[in-house]
Structure formats: structure tokens, C-alpha cells
Amino acid sequence: MSSSALTSAHTRVSAASLYVPKPVRVRKIIRETHDVCTFQLEFVDPVHAAAFTYRTGQFGEFSVFGVGEATFNISSSPNWKGYFECCFRKIGLVTGAMARLKEGDVIGFRGPYGNSYDLDAMHGRDLIFAAGGIGFPPIRCLVWRVLEEREKFGSVVIVHGARSHRDLIYQREMAEWSKRRDIHMIKTVDPGGDPEGWDGEVGFVPTVLEERVPWVLEREGKGPANAMAFTCGPPVMTKFVIQALTRMGIGLEQIVLTLENKMKCAVGKCGRCNIGSTYVCLEGPIFNAAQVRAMPDDQ
Ligand SMILES: Cc1cc2nc3c(=O)[nH]c(=O)nc-3n(C[C@H](O)[C@H](O)[C@H](O)COP(=O)(O)OP(=O)(O)OC[C@H]3O[C@@H](n4cnc5c(N)ncnc54)[C@H](O)[C@@H]3O)c2cc1C
Numbered sequence: 001m002s003s004s005a006l007t008s009a010h011t012r013v014s015a016a017s018l019y020v021p022k023p024v025r026v027r028k029i030i031r032e033t034h035d036v037c038t039f040q041l042e043f044v045d046p047v048h049a050a051a052f053t054y055r056t057g058q059f060g061e062f063s064v065f066g067v068g069e070a071t072f073n074i075s076s077s078p079n080w081k082g083y084f085e086c087c088f089r090k091i092g093l094v095t096g097a098m099a100r101l102k103e104g105d106v107i108g109f110r111g112p113y114g115n116s117y118d119l120d121a122m123h124g125r126d127l128i129f130a131a132g133g134i135g136f137p138p139i140r141c142l143v144w145r146v147l148e149e150r151e152k153f154g155s156v157v158i159v160h161g162a163r164s165h166r167d168l169i170y171q172r173e174m175a176e177w178s179k180r181r182d183i184h185m186i187k188t189v190d191p192g193g194d195p196e197g198w199d200g201e202v203g204f205v206p207t208v209l210e211e212r213v214p215w216v217l218e219r220e221g222k223g224p225a226n227a228m229a230f231t232c233g234p235p236v237m238t239k240f241v242i243q244a245l246t247r248m249g250i251g252l253e254q255i256v257l258t259l260e261n262k263m264k265c266a267v268g269k270c271g272r273c274n275i276g277s278t279y280v281c282l283e284g285p286i287f288n289a290a291q292v293r294a295m296p297d298d299q
């Protein structure tokens with residue numbers, strides 16, 4: 001065989017292997033709400049398990065064999081050993097098929113992909129986390145990383161919203177975080193989503209954020225110039241969260257978003273995720289609000 005034939009065969013194998021998922025077993029399923037599940041996953045092949053590392057904020061492609069692939073953030077902390085997690089809402093083909101799986105079933109995984117949160121840049125800063133609904137998993141991995149080294153950071157405020165109390169995910173850990181004196185945990189539901197006895201706020205995430213967070217920054221923090229905010233959720237929510245943070249004196253460079261543009265290949269090949277010349281799968285999904293504002297609107 002000529003060397004050029006060898007090279008092209010090698011290229012074909014490399015390109016194909018980009019898309020070959022590794023088998024991962026669903027070791028535990030946590031039913032967060034009526035339509036949201038957390039999967040704890042472990043690699044079937046110990047060689048894959050030993051080689052696997054990821055950074056906080058990265059995502060992967062998760063596949064149900066014979067159905068298709070879907071993109072989810074890796075919602076666990078990279079410091080948790082032996083397994084990793086994703087959390088998904090059942091909205092379509094792949095997530096519907098995933099919701100029917102049982103513990104012990106095997107799915108496919110490609111990744112990790114994308115950039116990650118810059119934890120060094122967060123040291124000493126007051127941190128605001130604001131997320132709505134299924135926007136919380138990309139933030140939750142970062143909250144856990146912060147809590148693992150809590151002494152390195154300033155005040156921590158978490159605003160977690162959902163349409164109704166039935167749609168609030170991670171209820172068990174939120175209850176634990178609410179008991180901690182070094183976290184301000186604020187949970188809120190949209191007006192009308194609060195049952196009798198509801199002990200949280202009623203109001204949309206941006207409104208509650210603007211009412212409650214300035215007090216914390218003034219009393220316990222070092223003011224808006226020292227704050228950093230992290231948000232993920234429906235575009236309408238993040239738009240109003242950015243406006244609220246800006247009114248509080250927090251600059252666009254201090255606001256970090258996780259974008260969830262539709263993806264297919266996740267490796268910069270298909271052009272499905274790009275906004276102008278920016279490939280969200282390669283350069284993102286994490287951007288600051290100044291970078292997002294500079295992107296074209298027609299995504
Ligand atoms: C970087 C990134 C991280 C993500 N993290 C999470 C996560 O942690 N948890 C989670 O539940 N989801 C997350 N998503 C969204 C998730 O990828 C989609 O909801 C999922 O692909 C749906 O797959 P499906 O086959 O079930 O839906 P489909 O059958 O493909 O679609 C069902 C409906 O949802 C719409 N839809 C599908 N994907 C998107 C999208 N990305 N944005 C807007 N509408 C969409 C379709 O147009 C269709 O109307 C993330 C997306 C990205 C790009």
C-alpha cells in the first residue's frame with residue numbers, strides 16, 4: 001500500500017473516531033421532577049474510565065443507541081471520582097428515550113467538549129448564581145466546585161427559579177445549601193406556581209435577584225465591582241438577568257453565560273452551532289456578556 005493510501009485510511013479512521021461514542025452505564029437515576037432526571041454514569045471500559053477527565057462547565061454528547069444524540073452539560077464536579085452526572089429535561093426524541101431507561105442500561109458518550117469556567121479568576125470575588133429551570137445543571141457543577149474550596153471565594157448567593165414548586169430540581173441539595181451560613185440560597189417560583197405553605201419567594205428570577213442580591217453585596221460583600229455573576233436559562237430570563245445585574249452596577253465582563261445553541265457534531269465540523277464566526281461548541285459554551293453582546297443577533 002502506498003504511503004498516501006495509508007495516510008488517507010488513517011484520516012478516515014481518525015475522523016470516524018471523533019463521532020464514536022464510548023459506552024457508559026447508568027449507575028443511578030435520580031428523578032428530580034416529573035420531567036427531569038439526573039443520571040450518574042460510569043464508563044463500561046475501565047481503560048476509558050481511567051483516561052477520562054473534564055473541566056467544570058464542559059459538555060458532552062449523550063446517545064441512546066438507535067435513537068440519536070443530545071447535548072448536555074456535565075453537571076457534576078470534576079473532583080467526584082468513579083462517575084459523572086448529567087441532568088436533562090424530557091422534551092423530545094433522545095431525552096424521551098433516556099427517560100425510559102433503567103439503572104444498569106448502557107448509553108453512549110462523546111466528550112468532554114467546550115471551554116470551562118475560569119476558577120482562578122473567581123478567587124476572592126463575591127459570586128452570584130442565577131438560573132432558571134433546566135438552566136441550573138451548567139451552574140450546579142460550578143457551585144459544587146466553589147463549595148469544595150469555599151474559603152477561596154467571597155459571598156455566595158444562589159437564585160434558583162422554576163415555573164412552579166414541582167419544577168424545582170436538585171431539591172435535596174438546595175435544602176442542604178439553605179441550612180449553610182456561608183451561602184445565601186434563594187429559591188423562587190413564577191407567580192401562581194406556589195402551593196400553600198411554600199417557603200420560598202414568588203417572582204421571576206431577574207426580579208427576585210434585583211430585590212435580594214444588592215443587600216447581600218452591600219452588607220457582606222465588597223460591592224458590585226468585586227462581584228461575578230453566572231447565569232443560564234431560557235433566553236428571555238438571561239436577557240432580564242443581565243439587565244438587572246447591569247442596574248446593580250455589575251459590568252458585562254463580570255457576567256458569565258452558558259449558551260445552549262443547538263449542536264450536532266460538537267467538534268467544529270458541521271456549522272450547526274455558530275453565531276457569526278463563533279463556533280459555540282469550540283469557543284464556548286461559556287462566554288461573558290460583553291462577548292455575547294458583540295455577536296450578531298441573527299443566530
Ligand atoms: C452546550 C449545551 C448544553 C446543554 N445542557 C443541557 C442540560 O444540561 N440539560 C438539558 O436538559 N438540556 C441541555 N441542553 C439542551 C439539550 O441539548 C436539548 O434539549 C436536547 O438536545 C434535546 O434533545 P431531544 O432529542 O430530546 O429533543 P429534539 O427531539 O431534538 O427536540 C425537541 C424540541 O426541542 C427543541 N430543541 C432541541 N435542542 C434545543 C436547544 N439546544 N435549544 C432550544 N431548543 C432545542 C427542538 O427544536 C424541538 O422543538 C444543552 C444544549 C447545549 C448546546
Ligand code: FES
Pocket residue numbers: 262263264265266267268269270271272273274279280281282
Ligand atoms: S456543533 Fe457542529 S460545528 Fe459546532
